[in-house]
Amino acid sequence: MERNTLRSKSSLVVILTDFGSRSPFPGIMKGVMLTINPELEFVDLSNDITPYNVMEALFVLKHSLHYFPDGSIFLVVVDPGVGSERKGLIVKTKKHVFVAPDNGVLSFLFDTNPEVWKITYKPERLSKTFHGRDIFAPVVAKLSLGVDPGTLGKRHYNPVKIEIPEPEIKKDKILGRVIFIDNFGNCTTNIEQKYLHEIPRALIIKNQHIEKFVSSYSEAKEGQPIMIINSFGFLEIAINQGNASKTLGIEAGDEVILLISPSSSSQTPPGQG
Amino acid sequence: MERNTLRSKSSLVVILTDFGSRSPFPGIMKGVMLTINPELEFVDLSNDITPYNVMEALFVLKHSLHYFPDGSIFLVVVDPGVGSERKGLIVKTKKHVFVAPDNGVLSFLFDTNPEVWKITYKPERLSKTFHGRDIFAPVVAKLSLGVDPGTLGKRHYNPVKIEIPEPEIKKDKILGRVIFIDNFGNCTTNIEQKYLHEIPRALIIKNQHIEKFVSSYSEAKEGQPIMIINSFGFLEIAINQGNASKTLGIEAGDEVILLISPSSSSQTPPGQG
Amino acid sequence: MERNTLRSKSSLVVILTDFGSRSPFPGIMKGVMLTINPELEFVDLSNDITPYNVMEALFVLKHSLHYFPDGSIFLVVVDPGVGSERKGLIVKTKKHVFVAPDNGVLSFLFDTNPEVWKITYKPERLSKTFHGRDIFAPVVAKLSLGVDPGTLGKRHYNPVKIEIPEPEIKKDKILGRVIFIDNFGNCTTNIEQKYLHEIPRALIIKNQHIEKFVSSYSEAKEGQPIMIINSFGFLEIAINQGNASKTLGIEAGDEVILLISPSSSSQTPPGQG
Incomplete structure (x- = not known):
């Protein structure tokens, strides 16, 4: 049953950000996730997406994700709108789960009718500049423990889509x-x-x-x-x-x-x- | 009992250095640690502290450490004085253990009266240019196995402190x-x-x-x-x-x-x- | 028995490439390997060898490998000849296993008479530009599961050697x-x-x-x-x-x-x- 697949535990988190591999921010997100689920393993797909470049992140993600195991959770934080009213998303396809800002970076997934939730989870302390640490990382860690996405968000039917520029x-x-x-x-x-x-x-x-x-x-x-x-x-x-x-x-x-x-x-x- | 906490095993090592994420040196330290304790997991907080900048390392460490699980061991090697008479330290706070050169990079911890040891551990082969590999990494790995800090160093009461420049x-x-x-x-x-x-x-x-x-x-x-x-x-x-x-x-x-x-x-x- | 040592399982893969730590390619190789063997652990020795510089990779590998645990598998992809007729190698020394293109990057190992196989493994889909992903990563993952190198390649007696420039x-x-x-x-x-x-x-x-x-x-x-x-x-x-x-x-x-x-x-x- 689909729900069961989703609620089963995952241990691999694949990270894609524009934080810079030189910066401490990917490491801080890993600390947050390990505090919630000490069993997690991480692969950094890249932390060097060109800053703010949602389209580049989309391209790298789209053409890399089929190389990762079924059940992997992708944490994608290229987030020029952090702190604004933009939502956060949980997206579940047949093989993977994705957590990302609702800015179109997951657009290519929506053709296959995945399950989508708008994140409603609120941490005790929320900065307006680092939702990767305060919202997305804890949501990923909770999902990895088998927490139902329905308790972290509510179903959402019109996520932001961006056009992928075709030749x-x-x-x-x-x-x-x-x-x-x-x-x-x-x-x-x-x-x-x-x-x-x-x-x-x-x-x-x-x-x-x-x-x-x-x-x-x-x-x-x-x-x-x-x-x-x-x-x-x-x-x-x-x-x-x-x-x-x-x-x-x-x-x-x-x-x-x-x-x-x-x-x-x-x-x-x-x-x- | 405090001693028991300290001697319990840890599996997460958080790494903070100025070695450069492009360089092989963080990987070599991981090899040394895994040779001693194959169960270790690593998070690179950053390997790109500005070279020799002890104050920047202090700032990043101070404002990141509370995002990591209790029991994490922090391996901090920003070490402009490597090979000189400067000591190495093991510092144990209520939540974490730190291994670093005694150059002030851990100054902010000393207000809370942690337990501090001066490292006396001597490896068979000791270079004068890479104590991260030869001393600090093996000390971290041994601590992670539950080795008593008292067998790797002796209690120390006047570690180097540097002033954090206040506005x-x-x-x-x-x-x-x-x-x-x-x-x-x-x-x-x-x-x-x-x-x-x-x-x-x-x-x-x-x-x-x-x-x-x-x-x-x-x-x-x-x-x-x-x-x-x-x-x-x-x-x-x-x-x-x-x-x-x-x-x-x-x-x-x-x-x-x-x-x-x-x-x-x-x-x-x-x-x- | 030597064969038994080789066929035992390994869990640590040490990665050395010129892909760039900013690029998604090391992460993609990890995804491929974890899909085959979810138990693998990785250490990035470096992904920032100067592009195409086989000699630099040889130097870093030669002087780093003795810091890694026995049984580690080294995945070395500095591969200016990718897509040409150059072969791929599996090399087994007493302590470690190496998988790399046959371009001399492992030259320093051949003095000690290791076992050498030429890779014959062919994936379902083979690009001509990324054998790290399509050939070397799956071969490493299979070896880590205890697959006999003889089923992935055939014995080879004249691998490419390059002269290490002596002073x-x-x-x-x-x-x-x-x-x-x-x-x-x-x-x-x-x-x-x-x-x-x-x-x-x-x-x-x-x-x-x-x-x-x-x-x-x-x-x-x-x-x-x-x-x-x-x-x-x-x-x-x-x-x-x-x-x-x-x-x-x-x-x-x-x-x-x-x-x-x-x-x-x-x-x-x-x-x-």
């Missing part, structure tokens, strides 16, 4: 954007593999043309800018053993133009195979 | 300092909420006047510099969805002047309430 | 290199303590002479450049309570010339003692 598909080009840059300077665009029905002719970013499309970094010469389908399943701009972001001056949000053949819609897609 | 309260102003800057560029001052008996008239930092006082970030317009009481309970300079440190050029140690009304001593304090 | 010993000088710079700006050279039979006369780096040799940082004045034997057992350039890398403009790879006395080969070595 614009034209006859002979696709207009997209850089949405994530990793530690290697690899630049993930919002152009998913499914839009590529053949090898693209070229990619233009900041007036620079990239024509080499590879299926693994090592197919390229060192220092050569390339297009590749990355491990999230999206088109990425990279430089083999280099840093595309620094070398090409690319930042998150930059526009990309992908040139494709006009008649390419029914061919076999390239990529990871 | 200077004048008739119509408070002179303080920036003591901590977080990942969002929010600048914590040493002016605690208790000194604010009414909403301050203005704050001056580096010849810049800030007049807006809010109780949550979202009360301010985006980009507007504000004063706020933060989650540590201290006056903070911030910019809603911006970075006050970068925008206003603020660094740790900078002086702040807080303008208050001359006759404000007995009114209701503002803030988080 | 050049001349009559009156030693020519070395900076190989690792830590969070304090301390610069580790490749000159091991065993090469120093007396206190060196001076060290030259980038036309700067350093003449002070100390056994602990605190023997030096604040701001004074020094030579010291560090906690890895190597000659290091440091500045007491300062940052030698920034102040002296030192980067990894820079050459150092250590001036020694012509007749110093049989004296007692200086250092940590």
